[in-house]
Amino acid sequence: MSGKLMVNPRNAYGEALIDLGKKNKNLVVLDADLSKSTKTIMFAKRYPERFFEMGIAEANMISVAAGFASCDKIPFVSTFAVFATGRVYDQIRMDVAYSNANVKIFATHGGISVGKDGASHQMIEDIALMRVMPNMTVIAPSDATQTSKIVHLMAEQKGPMYARIGRANAPVIYSKKDVEHLKLGKGVVVEDGSDITFICTGTMVEPALEAHKILSREGIKARVIDMHTIKPLDEKLVLKCAKDTNGIITAEEHSIIGGLGAAVAETLADNGIQTKFLRMGIRDMFCESGEPADLMEKYELNTKHMVKKAKTLLKN
Amino acid sequence: MKGLDEKEIKEFELTAVKVRKHIIEMLYRAKSGHPGGSLSAVDALVALYFHHMNHNPKKPLDPDRDRFILSKGHAAPALYAVLAESGYFDVKELKKIRQINSMLQGHPVCKCIPGVEASTGSLGHGLSFGIGVALAGKLDKKDYRVYVMLGDGETNEGQVWEAAAVASHYKLDNLIALLDRNYLQIDGNTESVLRLEPVKDRWSAFGWHVIEINGHDFYEIIGALNKATNIQNCPILIILNTIKGKGVSFMENNVDFHGVPPNEMERNLAIEELTKVEKKLEAQL
Numbered sequence: 355m356s357g358k359l360m361v362n363p364r365n366a367y368g369e370a371l372i373d374l375g376k377k378n379k380n381l382v383v384l385d386a387d388l389s390k391s392t393k394t395i396m397f398a399k400r401y402p403e404r405f406f407e408m409g410i411a412e413a414n415m416i417s418v419a420a421g422f423a424s425c426d427k428i429p430f431v432s433t434f435a436v437f438a439t440g441r442v443y444d445q446i447r448m449d450v451a452y453s454n455a456n457v458k459i460f461a462t463h464g465g466i467s468v469g470k471d472g473a474s475h476q477m478i479e480d481i482a483l484m485r486v487m488p489n490m491t492v493i494a495p496s497d498a499t500q501t502s503k504i505v506h507l508m509a510e511q512k513g514p515m516y517a518r519i520g521r522a523n524a525p526v527i528y529s530k531k532d533v534e535h536l537k538l539g540k541g542v543v544v545e546d547g548s549d550i551t552f553i554c555t556g557t558m559v560e561p562a563l564e565a566h567k568i569l570s571r572e573g574i575k576a577r578v579i580d581m582h583t584i585k586p587l588d589e590k591l592v593l594k595c596a597k598d599t600n601g602i603i604t605a606e607e608h609s610i611i612g613g614l615g616a617a618v619a620e621t622l623a624d625n626g627i628q629t630k631f632l633r634m635g636i637r638d639m640f641c642e643s644g645e646p647a648d649l650m651e652k653y654e655l656n657t658k659h660m661v662k663k664a665k666t667l668l669k670n
Numbered sequence: 671m672k673g674l675d676e677k678e679i680k681e682f683e684l685t686a687v688k689v690r691k692h693i694i695e696m697l698y699r700a701k702s703g704h705p706g707g708s709l710s711a712v713d714a715l716v717a718l719y720f721h722h723m724n725h726n727p728k729k730p731l732d733p734d735r736d737r738f739i740l741s742k743g744h745a746a747p748a749l750y751a752v753l754a755e756s757g758y759f760d761v762k763e764l765k766k767i768r769q770i771n772s773m774l775q776g777h778p779v780c781k782c783i784p785g786v787e788a789s790t791g792s793l794g795h796g797l798s799f800g801i802g803v804a805l806a807g808k809l810d811k812k813d814y815r816v817y818v819m820l821g822d823g824e825t826n827e828g829q830v831w832e833a834a835a836v837a838s839h840y841k842l843d844n845l846i847a848l849l850d851r852n853y854l855q856i857d858g859n860t861e862s863v864l865r866l867e868p869v870k871d872r873w874s875a876f877g878w879h880v881i882e883i884n885g886h887d888f889y890e891i892i893g894a895l896n897k898a899t900n901i902q903n904c905p906i907l908i909i910l911n912t913i914k915g916k917g918v919s920f921m922e923n924n925v926d927f928h929g930v931p932p933n934e935m936e937r938n939l940a941i942e943e944l945t946k947v948e949k950k951l952e953a954q955l
Contacts, residue, residue, distance in 0.1 A: 382806075382809070403809065404809070406805060406840075408836060409832075409835070409836065409839075411832035411835070411836065413794075413798070413828070413829045413832060414798040414801070414829055414832035414833050414836055415798075416798075417795045417796075417798030417799045417801075417802070417829070417833075418798050418799070418801045418802040418805070418833075418836070419802060420788070420799055420802060421788070421798070421799040421800060421801060421802020421803040421804075421805075421806070422802040422803075422805065422806050423802070424780070424787060424788070424799070424802070424803060425733070425802070425803055425806035425807070425810070426733070427802075427806050427809075429802075444792050444795075445795060445798075445829075447792075448789055448790070448791070448792045448795055449788070449789065449795055449798075449799060452779070452789050453779070453780050453781065453788070453789040454781060
């Protein structure tokens with residue numbers, strides 16, 4: 355990926371919060387002793403009176419955010435994905451989802467590319483956990499530009515929302531203009547193609563774009579969908595891809611159970627669509643410590659494996 | 671005490687009896703629910719809604735209102751009865767509690783029940799929710815206060831202590847917790863299930879101003895609430911020493927009535943007992 359502009363989506367999050375903080379005095383931000391990592395510290399420095407350090411007490415933080423929302427504040431709550439969902443499932447369920455509270459949970463460090471911290475910190479179940487929650491919107495932005503746009507949309511639209519990004523720097527996919535008309539719940543066709551479709555979310559979009567290039571050199575036209583919103587899923591687009599191309603591969607830095615792949619499979623099955631189909635993701639296991647790139651290779655979540663799987667799927 | 675005469679106290683007591691009668695009827699009809707912890711909480715709720723809190727049933731979303739959060743959500747019948755008697759919704763709704771297609775769910779739900787601030791039922795959340803409301807009030811420079819009722823058994827939950835630390839850290843003197851100290855939880859006495867004492871010292875150590883009173887004495891309850899409004903720079907805990915099942919002799923201090931509704935005979939006995947007290951109070955007024 356040399357030569358590509360790399361920007362950390364976490365910084366884009368921090369900058370977007372500052373921008374929103376200027377526009378809307380009802381925006382408040384909460385963090386649980388990870389503000390330097392989640393980048394909410396950028397907001398904290400600019401608007402200290404609207405930043406609330408909650409300490410290492412995530413359960414309390416989620417319920418506090420719901421209290422803020424009941425007073426027409428727009429709370430953005432941040433911590434690592436593992437603590438932002440699994441640890442506080444009941445608080446999100448009662449105080450956010452069941453209460454349909456306008457709380458925005460923005461998690462960083464999602465997926466296995468967290469790297470060396472190991473499986474304790476590699477959250478691969480969060481999308482599934484949040485997807486099963488009634489009233490919850492679930493989002494995984496794919497680059498810094500899209501992250502910024504999505505943070506703005508989250509603040510503008512009412513309702514409980516969960517978004518997750520990774521830890522690492524990410525290649526820039528979009529210009530500001532590209533994301534101008536982005537809508538939550540509406541997937542983006544980043545590259546068109548008629549042979550096979552990659553439906554990807556978050557950190558898996560960029561490797562799919564690379565796979566598209568390699569495959570096209572071999573005469574295979576791969577469509578790449580950036581499915582930034584996993585719930586509500588853009589079912590229309592999924593069905594269109596099933597019709598237009600000869601197979602679908604889903605890819606996510608998440609368990610193959612309950613995430614994007616599962617959502618797409620459910621949509622296909624519900625609509626009686628038979629197509630060649632493969633889910634790329636973590637196959638019902640915990641991973642391990644390691645360099646992000648080595649982990650993505652070992653757990654088959656990179657461009658090389660996408661190319662390989664696309665060819666195999668089309669051959670079968 | 672500011673203009674609080676004996677007649678007013680009798681009126682509160684009369685309201686409390688009416689609320690207790692509603693609770694018995696609701697639980698009897700629903701054939702499920704929690705009598706013990708509903709009955710113990712009644713007097714503090716009546717003091718808050720009929721005397722102390724700044725609220726208007728006609729404007730349940732008034733941004734300047736005082737807020738009450740029932741963290742021990744299983745005492746929903748007590749809250750619903752007090753809200754109905756205050757005028758938030760028709761008293762007739764009470765009969766429909768826990769029935770399909772009715773507004774009144776088994777545990778409180780905000781947004782669909784007028785006057786209910788937070789959805790509760792899973793224990794340990796309410797104090798944290800109250801912190802959010804209290805912090806928002808400070809941020810907006812509003813004068814409202816936030817009242818959160820906790821069950822004593824509920825304070826087994828770790829989240830309560832996260833909240834206790836945070837409320838104190840932010841010096842939330844607009845946050846008043848009321849602890850329904852009835853000494854009983856489902857598996858028995860609070861001290862044998864998971865020791866809570868020394869309750870006062872624990873909360874004091876967390877930086878709270880603690881007031882301990884008889885939770886069934888209106889003079890004491892209202893006195894403590896008044897005192898709480900004058901405390902500055904720290905959150906306030908009012909320990910309400912209460913009797914589980916208060917007001918119905920055979921339910922008092924009886925752990926079997928934590929989550930079991932009265933049968934027909936028990937309901938008749940309870941209503942008869944409460945009606946006697948009601949008649950007596952009415953005669954005195």
